[in-house]
Amino acid sequence: MVVGTIKKTDGSPSREKVVFSPAHGGIYDGSFISAAPVVVIPDASGKISIKLPPSVVMGPYSVRFHGQSRQVEIPDRAEVDLQELMA
Numbered sequence: 001m002v003v004g005t006i007k008k009t010d011g012s013p014s015r016e017k018v019v020f021s022p023a024h025g026g027i028y029d030g031s032f033i034s035a036a037p038v039v040v041i042p043d044a045s046g047k048i049s050i051k052l053p054p055s056v057v058m059g060p061y062s063v064r065f066h067g068q069s070r071q072v073e074i075p076d077r078a079e080v081d082l083q084e085l086m087a
Helices: 082-086
Strands: 002-005 016-024 026-028 032-035 039-041 047-050 061-065 066-073
Touching: 002 082, 016 066, 032 082, 061 082
Parallel strands: none
Antiparallel strands: 002 047, 016 039, 016 061, 026 032, 061 066
16 A cells, blocks of 8 residues: 655645556456556545555556656555655
8 A cells, every 4th residue: 555645845735646657567466457557636635545566566666746757666565655655
């Protein structure tokens, strides 16, 4: 589960979409997961929460928001903070 709070440069909550794009598809929990991008819209307070298959299955993810794009590894654990991934 990737969790986090998206904020604007002035510190206020942002509702800007966050896009997670895996390198490739894979089998996770007995189901095929495609390599299609996953778009997440933060709630009114800027919070996101999305369950994504780990990078060990899907390869690295490209994560885009606020004009930034980074290649990140989604770990195989219960929860990871988006800010930790983007650091």
